[in-house]
Amino acid sequence: MATRMDLDGRPIKPMTICMIGAGGFIGSHLCEKLMAETPHKVLALDVYSDKIKHLLEPDSLPWAGRIVFHRLNIKHDSRLEGLIKMADLTINLAAICTPADYNTRPLDTIYSNFIDALPVVKYCSENNKRLIHFSTCEVYGKTIGSFLPKDSPLRKDPAYYVLKEDTSPCIFGSIEKQRWSYACAKQLIERLIYAEGAENGLDFTIVRPFNWIGPRMDFIPGIDGPSEGVPRVLACFSNNLLRREPLKLVDGGESQRTFVYIKDAIEAVLLMIENPDRANGHIFNVGNPNNEVTVRQLAEMMTKVYAKVSGEPSLESPTIDVSSKEFYGEGYDDSDKRIPDMTIINRQLGWNPKTTLWDLLESTLTYQHRTYAEAIKKSMVKPIAS
Numbered sequence: 502m503a504t505r506m507d508l509d510g511r512p513i514k515p516m517t518i519c520m521i522g523a524g525g526f527i528g529s530h531l532c533e534k535l536m537a538e539t540p541h542k543v544l545a546l547d548v549y550s551d552k553i554k555h556l557l558e559p560d561s562l563p564w565a566g567r568i569v570f571h572r573l574n575i576k577h578d579s580r581l582e583g584l585i586k587m588a589d590l591t592i593n594l595a596a597i598c599t600p601a602d603y604n605t606r607p608l609d610t611i612y613s614n615f616i617d618a619l620p621v622v623k624y625c626s627e628n629n630k631r632l633i634h635f636s637t638c639e640v641y642g643k644t645i646g647s648f649l650p651k652d653s654p655l656r657k658d659p660a661y662y663v664l665k666e667d668t669s670p671c672i673f674g675s676i677e678k679q680r681w682s683y684a685c686a687k688q689l690i691e692r693l694i695y696a697e698g699a700e701n702g703l704d705f706t707i708v709r710p711f712n713w714i715g716p717r718m719d720f721i722p723g724i725d726g727p728s729e730g731v732p733r734v735l736a737c738f739s740n741n742l743l744r745r746e747p748l749k750l751v752d753g754g755e756s757q758r759t760f761v762y763i764k765d766a767i768e769a770v771l772l773m774i775e776n777p778d779r780a781n782g783h784i785f786n787v788g789n790p791n792n793e794v795t796v797r798q799l800a801e802m803m804t805k806v807y808a809k810v811s812g813e814p815s816l817e818s819p820t821i822d823v824s825s826k827e828f829y830g831e832g833y834d835d836s837d838k839r840i841p842d843m844t845i846i847n848r849q850l851g852w853n854p855k856t857t858l859w860d861l862l863e864s865t866l867t868y869q870h871r872t873y874a875e876a877i878k879k880s881m882v883k884p885i886a887s
């Protein structure tokens with residue numbers, strides 16, 4: 502492999518990365534990228550390894566030995582500090598991060614996103630190790646514009662909705678809106694990491710992903726996850742399409758999101774890993790401001806794309822409205838709009854997303870169809886009573 506150069510033309514030394522949550526959606530794509538394109542070593546920590554099994558076996562893989570899986574729960578495992586010490590860089594991805602959990606399992610959500618991350622920050626700080634911590638765009642909460650009257654012309658002014666790392670406030674709902682337990686826990690861990698940087702010199706980077714989507718995201722209920730489980734919207738809608746059910750639009754599907762292709766976003770993370778001088782001390786929005794849709798528009802586009810990749814015609818009524826109370830239960834609330842400001846990531850790392858929403862849905866739904874269509878068909882065949 503030719504020597505890799507950083508953005509300032511210096512050769513990049515191979516490093517060892519302790520990746521916590523490596524077996525999840527983002528972790529699996531990051532491991533794949535690191536194995537295929539870099540000489541770095543990965544200590545992959547997680548409670549599950551299904552999504553990275555293809556990188557761990559067989560022993561004949563070209564990167565064999567460069568990735569080692571450690572099955573552990575960071576809540577209670579004394580091996581954690583030793584593994585952080587063995588690495589040059591720690592990347593923390595571990596979290597409960599599905600909205601259906603925030604209001605129904607708020608304690609688990611707060612523990613997972615704040616308390617369980619504390620020892621990771623402490624061990625990095627005490628051992629002078631660099632930390633890349635995964636936060637979320639949800640720390641911005643609602644936009645300022647959402648509090649303006651519906652007909653106010655200021656709602657169209659980007660100053661009232663574009664989310665900027667260094668100036669936008671974090672606006673959450675009341676405590677009984679437990680949806681915000683996740684965002685609030687993530688905000689507090691960001692503040693703690695920032696303070697460790699300011700007071701104790703911790704080298705940190707905070708990543709705020711804006712709806713990264715792609716293959717291997719979450720699970721399909723009843724196939725590779727619990728039948729009653731509620732994953733994030735990409736997997737919910739994929740599940741509906743695979744089962745030929747209408748896609749459920751929560752509260753009319755009016756909320757807006759910007760979706761970025763996981764493979765574009767992983768490029769940004771690799772730039773952070775390999776350019777510490779440009780990434781340390783920064784908080785980065787990572788999203789695609791050009792891919793904005795309402796959830797209703799997402800449902801319509803996914804329906805069209807799925808018909809194309811599966812060759813099956815769409816339903817006559819492809820969507821159905823549900824209330825958030827019915828879908829998520831008491832205490833749900835929503836972010837109205839999420840447009841990332843790209844100034845800081847552009848300036849520091851020169852990164853820009855490339856993939857359009859249509860293209861990323863086409864490759865993702867091709868994967869969903871190939872991976873799940875047969876299993877769903879089999880699971881839907883009713884056993885004949887004898």
Ligand SMILES: NC(=O)c1ccc[n+]([C@@H]2O[C@H](COP(=O)([O-])OP(=O)(O)OC[C@H]3O[C@@H](n4cnc5c(N)ncnc54)[C@H](O)[C@@H]3O)[C@@H](O)[C@H]2O)c1
Nearest residue numbers: 522524525526527574575594595596598635637710712713
């Ligand atoms: N996917 C996105 O668009 C997105 C958006 C915003 C923020 N994030 C953040 O990025 C990170 C990764 O997200 P993801 O989409 O890959 O989620 P994911 O659920 O697929 O991955 C998280 C992984 O962490 C592991 N994990 C959780 N608790 C653990 C523990 N106590 N010990 C060991 N492993 C544990 C899980 O088993 C899972 O494999 C999370 O911190 C999430 O909050 C993701």
Ligand SMILES: O=C(O)[C@H]1O[C@H](OP(=O)(O)OP(=O)(O)OC[C@H]2O[C@@H](n3ccc(=O)[nH]c3=O)[C@H](O)[C@@H]2O)[C@H](O)[C@@H](O)[C@@H]1O
Nearest residue numbers: 598600637638710711712713733734737749750751756796
């Ligand atoms: O991905 C992100 O950047 C962050 O946002 C997500 O939050 P959210 O976008 O609200 O979660 P989704 O489940 O992807 O839902 C998106 C929207 O679709 C709606 N939805 C979801 C599922 C469904 O079947 N129907 C439906 O209308 C939700 O109400 C919401 O408005 C999650 O909190 C995290 O993964 C992450 O931190």
